[in-house]
Amino acid sequence: MALQVETQAGEGTSREELERVEIDLLLEGIYRRYGFDFREYAPASLRRRLWRRIHAERLESVSGLQEKVLHDPVCMERLLLDLSINVTAMFRDPSFYVAFRREVAPLLRTYPFTRIWVAGCSTGEEVYSLAILLAEEELYERTRIYATDINEAVLDRARAGVFALDKMQAYTENYIKAGGTRAFSEYYVAAYDGVQFARSLVENVVFAQHNLVSDRSFNEFNVIVCRNVMIYFDRSLQGRVHRLFYESLAPLGVLALGHKESLASSPHAEAFEELDAEEKIFRRVR
Amino acid sequence: MAYELVVVGCSWGGLAALGRLLDHLPDGVDLPVVVAQHRGPDSLRGALEATLRRRLERPVVEVEDKDPIALGRVYIAPPDYHLLVEPGSFALSVDERVRHARPSIDVLFESAADAYGERVIGVVLTGANEDGAAGLARIAERGGAAIVQDPGTAEAREMPEAALAAAAAATVLPLEGIGPHIAELCAVGVS
Numbered sequence: 326m327a328l329q330v331e332t333q334a335g336e337g338t339s340r341e342e343l344e345r346v347e348i349d350l351l352l353e354g355i356y357r358r359y360g361f362d363f364r365e366y367a368p369a370s371l372r373r374r375l376w377r378r379i380h381a382e383r384l385e386s387v388s389g390l391q392e393k394v395l396h397d398p399v400c401m402e403r404l405l406l407d408l409s410i411n412v413t414a415m416f417r418d419p420s421f422y423v424a425f426r427r428e429v430a431p432l433l434r435t436y437p438f439t440r441i442w443v444a445g446c447s448t449g450e451e452v453y454s455l456a457i458l459l460a461e462e463e464l465y466e467r468t469r470i471y472a473t474d475i476n477e478a479v480l481d482r483a484r485a486g487v488f489a490l491d492k493m494q495a496y497t498e499n500y501i502k503a504g505g506t507r508a509f510s511e512y513y514v515a516a517y518d519g520v521q522f523a524r525s526l527v528e529n530v531v532f533a534q535h536n537l538v539s540d541r542s543f544n545e546f547n548v549i550v551c552r553n554v555m556i557y558f559d560r561s562l563q564g565r566v567h568r569l570f571y572e573s574l575a576p577l578g579v580l581a582l583g584h585k586e587s588l589a590s591s592p593h594a595e596a597f598e599e600l601d602a603e604e605k606i607f608r609r610v611r
Numbered sequence: 612m613a614y615e616l617v618v619v620g621c622s623w624g625g626l627a628a629l630g631r632l633l634d635h636l637p638d639g640v641d642l643p644v645v646v647a648q649h650r651g652p653d654s655l656r657g658a659l660e661a662t663l664r665r666r667l668e669r670p671v672v673e674v675e676d677k678d679p680i681a682l683g684r685v686y687i688a689p690p691d692y693h694l695l696v697e698p699g700s701f702a703l704s705v706d707e708r709v710r711h712a713r714p715s716i717d718v719l720f721e722s723a724a725d726a727y728g729e730r731v732i733g734v735v736l737t738g739a740n741e742d743g744a745a746g747l748a749r750i751a752e753r754g755g756a757a758i759v760q761d762p763g764t765a766e767a768r769e770m771p772e773a774a775l776a777a778a779a780a781a782t783v784l785p786l787e788g789i790g791p792h793i794a795e796l797c798a799v800g801v802s
């Protein structure tokens with residue numbers, strides 16, 4: 326008897342759907358072979374990155390990449406670099422820092438000691454910005470910042486605190502717009518390969534590797550800042566990370582997201598009130 | 612099969628063209644219209660949205676991450692983010708600029724073609740660079756409909772010309788003709 330091959334309804338009926346199957350298989354393979362879990366990352370951006378690697382390896386399909394990546398750890402390393410998006414800047418979105426000074430600093434003043442978690446801190450620009458703000462508000466001395474990222478390499482750069490000289494003009498403009506009260510150049514000195522930021526800014530910072538997908542809460546925080554990280558996750562993973570943040574926030578703790586993020590995927594949305602709706606700064610009230 | 616999504620790309624200075632196109636989009640067309648316009652990273656959040664909203668009957672929204680795609684709306688890519696289309700919803704990214712642009716028209720168009728295949732209509736308007744050409748070619752290659760503003764009527768002709776060079780089969784129209792052509796495409800469906 327001849328068997329007839331038919332595709333599942335909704336599966337493999339178009340080129341796009343077939344490719345979705347290939348990508349699912351690739352991500353499952355990477356997870357099982359190497360333990361890196363991209364299965365719930367937002368597909369469109371992931372797909373762009375995968376194709377960049379497919380072309381660079383002179384391959385023709387996602388399945389081709391799967392074959393190579395599973396057998397060749399060096400290729401996996403190259404792919405990991407492609408999948409890691411570490412774009413960041415000092416005082417990115419100056420209006421956020423203005424709002425943080427206005428809405429959050431007064432709250433922190435009411436505590437003798439505060440813990441802040443910067444999740445997905447990348448190469449550290451956001452952490453140094455926050456430390457400068459806290460220092461100028463005379464809050465830094467009584468703050469500990471936990472700065473985490475999945476990627477060890479960016480954490481090393483964050484610890485070093487050396488940033489490119491050619492960025493300083495833009496960062497200075499951001500700093501001024503962000504309500505900075507001193508001369509930005511007071512915070513750094515020229516180094517041979519860029520500018521070195523003051524070590525005092527990271528005296529109270531703990532840089533540590535932490536994976537938002539699989540690691541648990543490790544402390545209770547008064548503030549959690551997680552900007553432009555969860556946009557790379559799909560809705561269900563966002564929901565789980567929101568739960569992690571909720572569980573890691575002290576009563577009346579503050580959650581700050583990126584400009585275009587929301588609590589829509591949070592299972593605890595109703596536990597928060599808006600401190601600044603535009604700047605996506607929320608406060609846990611329940 | 613019916614078209615489900617219109618994606619539009621224009622560069623800095625394309626606001627007048629965009630307004631004109633949307634003015635001439637017949638009320639009966641209820642496809643979501645998704646716009647990537649080049650702007651400076653400092654451009655005011657919500658400014659483009661506010662300008663269009665004053666002018667149009669249709670609801671205009673600046674996209675937030677993972678917003679569902681709903682009928683009848685005009686969606687604007689926020690400044691300094693790439694806007695990507697996934698089946699039924701949007702996603703944002705802060706990946707590096709593509710051809711100096713964020714939002715990038717190519718990123719929007721290519722993701723739309725990947726998510727919606729032949730059910731996409733892509734429109735390239737005025738602009739002084741080549742963004743959108745590769746994206747429009749991808750839409751055409753996947754069986755979607757490609758439309759380019761007549762370069763002779765565009766304030767800056769580089770972008771429509773590049774789009775035509777990449778997607779030769781695209782329909783060339785003046786701004787006022789694009790909306791009615793989209794209405795016709797909707798009436799006929801994907802061929």
Ligand SMILES: C[S@@+](CC[C@H](N)C(=O)[O-])C[C@H]1O[C@@H](n2cnc3c(N)ncnc32)[C@H](O)[C@@H]1O
Nearest residue numbers: 411413445447474475476536537538552553554
């Ligand atoms: C685009 S950067 C954002 C940096 C910074 N928060 C900002 O807004 O400028 C995203 C960062 O999230 C990190 N990341 C991605 N997936 C992660 C995960 N599962 N757990 C922790 N960090 C992650 C990346 O390594 C990257 O450094």
